Amino acid sequence: MAVRNQPETRWAWVEVDRGALRKNVRAFRRLLRGRERLCCVVKADAYGHGASECCQIMQQAGADMFAVATVAEGVQLRETGIKLPVLVLSEPPIEAIPTLLAYNVMPSVYTVEFALAYGECAVQAGTVGRYHLAIETGMNRIGVPCTEALEFRRSIDFHRGLECDGVFTHFATADDPDGWDYQLQRKRFDEAVAALRDAGLEVGTVHCDNTPATIFDPASHYDMVRVGIGLYGLMPCESARGRIELAPVMSVRARVTRTAHPAMGEGVGYGFTYRVPRTTVQICTLPIGYADGLARTLSNRMEVLYRGQRVRQVGNICMDQCMVAIQQTTVRPMPEAEVGDVMTIVGRDGDDEITMDEMAALRGTINYEVACGFGMRLDKVYV
Structure with a gap:
């Protein structure tokens, strides 16, 4: 297959489709109404797709805010020229506060100790520390318990160095919007926000929707939605298929480095x-392994695409390399590969496609983990 670009130092890479990313961002924007805003979640290096480059594309396509998982991720966005608001989706260590203020990155807040330290540092820096209040509604991961949100705000709102820029929660079962658990979380969140408002406290931007909730429940969009996996063309759950049209953004390819019989x-x-069987087999080596996200548990169980046809991966996947077998049969003759020929680990070649979901199913995991894994070490090529 033709390759438009590739790294110069290694014959294995991730391809990121700029056009597909733009299309997906715009698809989610079309779900929004009125003044509802779009927060693009770009944690874990944009789910392995490269946060710096992806943010530029998302910003042009209509992003209003970015969300990350760590302070370092937020700093990276600022250092690459991102000006939109950036939110850290957890409460960082107190030691990170000077960095947050220096780079204008907002933390999530849910402990009094952090909040007051943040306010004090902001006053000393001659600024105001903006934050988003995380409210725990049932996922039991982070946040102020929903019944204590008002008391929490009253215990910190005296500080002139603090400003609540938003309040949010996170759904655990948004793929089942009619389910009791989802409805209970939403009810708890609504009640906590109403209590804050009734007390005359500023709540800023109200947001709770992740990718599936954004798709399934327009009534819970509130002021802003937080979309993650869907931006990259991956469905958050099977029931979302047919509800929104998305294009896969990532492909993974490699060139053959050695052939043998x-x-x-x-x-x-x-x-x-794996041992060579009676029939004629060509063994081809690809320079990609489990350190690149190709899990060792896939050994002898997965396939790759060569000239639009599937060929079997054989032998244990190594840290940096793996092998595939081109086996000639009378039913399916196939040209043998040469050094430099391209094979597709994830993505489309001809009329066939290997998806993140297919690979996730083989691994017993989710497409999120597959995409993040490939993005850790492989060079990224934007096409």
Whole structure:
């Protein structure tokens, strides 16, 4: 297959489709009404797609805010020129407060100790520390318990160095919007926000929707939605298919670095978990392994695409390399590969496609983890 670009130092890479990313951002914008805003979640290096580059594209396509998981991720966005608001989706260590203020990155807040330290540092810096109040409504991960939100705000609102820029919660079962658990979380959040407002306290931007809630429940969009996995063309759950049209953004490809024709009975890879059968087999090496996100549990269970056809991966996947077998049969003749030929680990080649969801199912995990894993070490090429 034709390749438009590739890294110069290694024959394995991630391709990120700029056009698909723009399309997905705009698809979510079309779900919004009136003044509802879009927060693009770009944590974990934009789910492995490259946060710096993706944020530029998202900003042009209509993003209003970005959300990250760590202070370092927020700093990276600022250092690459991102001016939109940036929210850290957890409460960082107190030691991170000077960095937050220096780079104008907002933390989530849910402990009095952090909030007051944040306010004090902001006053000393001659500014105001803006934050988003995280409210715990049932996921039991982070946040002020919903029944204590008003008391919490009253215990910190005296501080002139603090400003509540928003309040939020996170749903645990948004893929089941009619379910009791989802409805209970939303009810608890509504009641907590109403209590703050009734007490005359500023709540700023109210937001609770992740990708599935954004798709399934327009009534819970409030002031802003937080979209993550959907931006990258991956469905958060099977029931979302058909509700919104998204395009996969990431493909993973590699070039053949070696070919060989081992004799019948010869083993391939650590432990010889595959041995060459009686039929003619060409063994091809690809420079991608489990350190690049190609999980070792996929050994002898996955396929890759070569010239639009599926070929089997064989032997144990190594840290930096894996092997595939091109096996000639009378039913399916296939040209043998040469060094430099491209194979597709994830993505489309011809009429066939290997998806993140297919690979996730083989691994017993979710597409989120698959995408993040490929993004950790492989070079990214934007096409």
